[in-house]
Amino acid sequence: MKEKKLTTENYKGTRDFFPADMKIRNYLFSVMKKVVRSYGYEEYDGPMIESLDLYRAKTGEEIVGKQIYNFIDKGGREVAIRPEMTPTVARMVASKLRDLPRPIRWFSIPNLWRYEQPGHGRLREHWQLNVDLFGVTHHYAELEILSLACDILFAFGASRDSFRVKVSHRALLDEFFKEGLALRSDQSHEVSKILDKKNKITNEEYISLVNKTIPENPGAVEKINQFLISKISDLSNIPGLKQETISTLTDLFKDLESIGLGDMVDFDPSVVRGFDYYTGFIFEIFDTSPANKRSLYGGGRYDNLIGLFSNDELSGTGFGLGDVTLLNFLQTHNLLPSLSNENTVFIPLLDSAHFLLCQSMATKLRNAGIAVDLSLTSQKMGKQLSYAEKKGYRWILLQGEEEIAKKTVSLKDMLNRTQEESSFENALEKISIELTK
């Protein structure tokens, strides 16, 4: 009886990480971790599943209604697979608020899930570096977060002209809408949402949407457009803006200049950021390459994130950087290094009678911290060589009849295409020296 076979395809919108893909993922994670740790950030993690309530409160309606992976568990609880990390980090920080020395510098690289129609660069799951700095109200927090956000791309080898940081302040739009255009708060909210998607719609659609939202305000589009191209120095002439907001931005830009990031950062009041969390400064980092001209990542300041859980207040600044977006950026700019198995030694097995000898060499190499693929099946040399080449191994350490008689080994260096006969100890030393180079 022939049984029906299952498909080997992975679930729609997800990725299988074969070893070559996993090497890339590990490389991305290790560089990100190295940079955030160099700023004193500590790693945390929470469970993949959280109560659905956590997302109902703050996450956008579209996400909770249509995009979240929610279900009822076997105990009748409404739960969700996390679509973002912010509610989890807020919950965790709130639960230990009095015990955690401040500032709190935390990072995580969670796997996040959204039920989206998979498409170009859009998947149902991705990994996202989340960086959060809690407990600092001074704009030095913004300075650190922006400096860290840039240093991550620099650490991957990005040049200073490969990306730009666009900075604004959440209050600017609110104050301008409320005082400058006399909009109601629901209108402000709607117009903000239109601005957030302005780059994805035509100019006609944009104008029509604004006019439909605030019909009583016919000249609004021009005023908004004027506002969107204002410079820092124009801010004091814009009606409705508070002096505090202007000073925060002015001080931030002055200090960005001082720490050498002046050339990377633009003030851009058109930056909105989709999320409702943000209450202060916001930023987005854009790829400058025409092939990948999109927002890479962004973040900002959120001043009442733990309010869901606690009456205490805690100010936070942070950002999130997705692995798919980052990988696109690195590929666009040709920044991905080759990641092979070049640190591994292959020990072929030509005759089963020699297995224990080969095994003992493998153990000695492993004890010296060297990775060894020990052949478990005796085969002709040609077949084993071809396997070692396919695997991309750097060295082949051989002990055949001849070498056994002479108490030597032959070490083949696949990179430099050399072969040398020596004692096993000399071969081990040679490999060790190459590996620490």
Added chain:
Amino acid sequence: MKEKKLTTENYKGTRDFFPADMKIRNYLFSVMKKVVRSYGYEEYDGPMIESLDLYRAKTGEEIVGKQIYNFIDKGGREVAIRPEMTPTVARMVASKLRDLPRPIRWFSIPNLWRYEQPGHGRLREHWQLNVDLFGVTHHYAELEILSLACDILFAFGASRDSFRVKVSHRALLDEFFKEGLALRSDQSHEVSKILDKKNKITNEEYISLVNKTIPENPGAVEKINQFLISKISDLSNIPGLKQETISTLTDLFKDLESIGLGDMVDFDPSVVRGFDYYTGFIFEIFDTSPANKRSLYGGGRYDNLIGLFSNDELSGTGFGLGDVTLLNFLQTHNLLPSLSNENTVFIPLLDSAHFLLCQSMATKLRNAGIAVDLSLTSQKMGKQLSYAEKKGYRWILLQGEEEIAKKTVSLKDMLNRTQEESSFENALEKISIELTK
């Protein structure tokens, strides 16, 4: 209006990994990865969500029916959060069977979920190291897997008397039941399940269960008990056992002796292993400490795992090791090192006017690969010292009024309780040297 606050508790049966917990998890993972990589194993990963079909076929009924996190996605697909990694690795290997050079040595540390009643050492999610070696039919595969399984515990500092490996062969029981006791295959299956839980029930329960399952076979319990205490040398006298099975075990034990694992491994025909995957050798590793006398982990050989997906055959040998079990073992044997923030330098801020100076020192240290927590809020020295102590930082690098005037810095070593004034460059060098020690 006072709004109702959400609970800060995590979802039942899960864990929040605060930085101190995450350091432990990272330590466990890094040691495991180092050892498996030293054997040439490559890391892979698959999605957290798979089609439910993947688990229906091979996973035990109890798991699919009661313990799996399954739900219907917004597109009407029956999906599940992975309760184990084996179906995923089988799917992935089957999908690239012709492209993958053999043997295939893969590992992963996935997060796995089961809906269980949380209790002592039982959670709803855990992380599990999965190690698989595909494409080797010779018992050298068993040898490598057992050697690797032991080396993982040795790498954590486990002594040779802290654990024992118990080895058997799946065919032994089958052959003994079929030929020696003349059981039908459904009876064999039932009796195997009883043996698997023998240690968790009383002897009376065990006897009664066996007699109920095979009432037509009154002397069975004694014969089974006799079988369960047999040694390798007894096997040839047991009715029904095939010579092939006996030879495999005899050869394996001889080679285990030769590679120096003879003192760690016992033959024990009472090892059953719950899973239906196994078709050949099986093993379990037990903690020898009376405080934690339980199976730590185990594995075995499965010869038709990819049969669900393909008509090709591929033999596999492997094991799974859970993080909770491993942590219990390390704690029982006092093997967990202290994992602090001892590599981090703290730069206090005594006066906002000095921020840019401090910031520039931080950048130089970070560029030299040193982690720095730069204070973003100017505070009195006492408060900052107390913060640095709470965080467990090794060094405090201070540039106050005095130091600025003299163009020096003061470096306080919290470990050795010393303080030295020098140029910034000297301080940086001193820290670098200490960090590479």
